[in-house]
Amino acid sequence: MRVIDRICDVLAVIAGLYLVWIMLAIVVSALARTLYLSGTWSSHLFTFSEFGLLYIVMAASPWLVRLRGHVFIELLTAFLPKRIQSGFSRFVAALCVLICAILTYFSLVATIRAYEFGDALMRSLDMPKWLILGAMPIGFGLMGLQFCRFVFGPETLHTGQAGVHE
């Protein structure tokens, strides 16, 4: 688990750096356009800023699972009797593991299919689609592993306090 946590941390750091890079890239390409200096290179900056959003969400989501940073609503868990609360929370976490597992498998299938057919996203350049889709099985896979901690680990996902948690 410790190795997985470190991987998730590293991915989150990369996501944070990408976020800063996007800010700079947008500023540079806007300046380039204003000064009539833009061209293919600034179109590429634009394209990779767009792709960045997907990479960021896939890279940082597993880390955010561990921090309980994905917003969830506690309604049912708050009204359940105390003694079954934690069991129920573990069941919900297991459901999340299942959802992530399904997404991991089928997004991997979609990635392989896109690779085999040579699918591309036609923006300023033909970006092989599998390079984008490929982030999904990794992201969902790691998310699923992180949800496992709330199934088997000492802590539970839910707190028993009604409300929206973010």
Add this chain to the structure above:
Amino acid sequence: QAEDRISAVHAFPEFLVYTKTFLAMVEDINARGEGIVQIEVRGGPEAIGMFEQPAAVRDGVIDMVHTPGSFYGANVPEIDAMVAARVTPMEARANGGAAVMDEAHRERFNVTHLGWIDGGIKFHIFMNKAPVFDENGVLDLTGVKLRDNPIYNAFFTALNASTSSMPATEVYSALEKGVVDSAAWTQIGIPQLKWNEFLTHRVDPFFYNTDLGVIMNLDAWNALSQESRDLITTVVQEWEEKSYNDRQADVVTDNQILAEGGMEFVSHPTEEAGAAYQKLADDAAWARMKERIGGTDAGMARYNKLRELYAGDSGS
């Protein structure tokens, strides 16, 4: 025998003339196909994203789509032959070009290319100031902020333009605010988009062709009865010709509207320069196709064949 059912989507919203052609064609097929085959249209880009539709047809999410071929050009590079064509859809069908195109689709994308609809529509660059020509008399877009689109990117780069990408829906406000000052569009449709409120000059001659087609999942196609397949083939080919003629009439109407609205049609200074401009565009498309094919022998054989059948030259 049971009636065949086909699900379909279209790339563009319903108000666009191209979508109307497709829906009218579907209505025609359904009327003549009672008891044989019925096409059920599930919607446009709101139902499946417009760039995701071709792969959705290939994968069997949906059976049929009406879409520009360029949307899946990375999968079927041969589609650029339609973009750079110098023949009409009817000529391409008669000389066997359409069959080669269909073969490429079947081999590479698990779909069949049924027909080239609304063909014969060309593109122009529209600007908000008088165009400038270089020493050879060819358009020079240095210092021009042009709305980009992957389809014409290579050509625009060759003309020295400063490009920015945006969806067609954002072009109006981008023109209004000066984020871009030029855009390319088809011969028809500018008045409907109201871009002529800002764009005052049209650069002649035209270049490229629209490459709208109807493709269908190959497994779904093979599962149809022979009668259904024959009917669809017949009707689509009728519409290739009918829509071509209808659109040529629209070109005349729109030209008139633009001229009456004060749009200036600026030709290249000499005929040779105009031809060089068109060749620059065509070469960019053929070069892209060659690059995407990646130089295999079979691929190059088909490239040469398409170049001969669609553009009347050997290319090599």
Add this chain to the structure above:
Amino acid sequence: MEWFEALFFLLGMILFFMALGVPVALAFLAANVIGAAYFMGGRGDIVSQMTRGIGALVNNAIPTITSFNLMPVPMFLLMGEIFFFTGLANRMFGAVDRLMGKLPARLSFVTVAGGTAFATLSGSSMGSTALLGSLMVPEMQKRGYKKHMAIGPILGTGGLAMLIPPSALAVLLATLAELDIGALLIAGILPGLILAIMYAVLILLMALYDPSAAPAYELDPISAGEKLRLFFIDILPMVSIVIGVILLIMFGIATPSESAAFGCLGVIVLAALYRSLTWDGLVKSVTGALKVTTMALLIIFGSATFSALLAFSGASSGLIRWATGFELDPITMLLIMFGILLILGMFMDQLSMMLLTVPIFFPLAQTLGFDLIWFAVIVLLALEISFTTPPFGLLLFVMKGVSPPDTKMRDIYISAMPFIGCSMLLVVMLIFLPGIATWLPSLGQ
């Protein structure tokens, strides 16, 4: 499946998973996985249906997420976080506080101003309520303020935050509803200012009616020169960045994404000029922005196929045909939609509410002939009002959680009421004077 079966099937699954306590993003994903396999699965067995359906889902997510339109969201968030973690925000509030001098109920005003700035940039009414509640309520109690003078303004700030740009939620709404992002950001300014004025008048009236609710206390007097210094050094530069961002958008000099990125850079440069830019502050800012961005984008990822499924299954068009079949007048329809949002706000966060209702409400609003920018402003207000409406508005519970132990739910309800009244009054004004929302965007054109 009939359109209404499809509608209940899809909405029901999402609500079911959410109610279980599954994170919202995964609730959307789970429901859409099932919906996509059912509606977009094509022919064949369950595995090939899931392959196609989930394949369509993940492919649909690409254009939805990798869209330049979403770029202002992380940029605005980053801008706000840097603003806070470099201490620029504290500096500005301190200056505002000192400049107000002996104004009655001064701390209530500071709360509104500070809270609006915080909520606006953090993009989260809940986070800002929690922070201000734990910060300001004890402070104000110590100064002898009654509870409602502290709690009410805090609850009110979320509405202002959503309307006055920069507003990450307004960007998300515009993106989801395919509206002009710049236009919606600009459209919120005037209603936001009107709401701020109403709050100010309300606080003054409350203070005048019951002076003991906000007792005055001694302050060191400050000289005119000091006042000018505070204004020009501690307030004007910060405010200029926000106004600069608005002007860039309004006059189309830059796209909303570019303006937001420039705003971000502006705050960094400003922090450097004040010598308050630290490595630690930057790391915390990026981390904070990354958390909210990722949370929001994963929810949008999950919902990428939701509106497509509604369209594909015929649910959207069916609902619109049905709803317009009653031939109710547009204002009644508006109030029904408003009511639905109020109910959803009892148990759902704002982004989820938007994702569920936008694909249904906006086509309907278009059919009804509404100006969509105007309608979006009303939706933003409804989202915020629903959050503070007794008995179940979510912010009320957040407030309860962070305020002093002797605070009763009833205190919070009573404190919230006048501020909800102001927002409601604004909605009525918008209905009768749509120009409040539509006039400013039309100037930029």
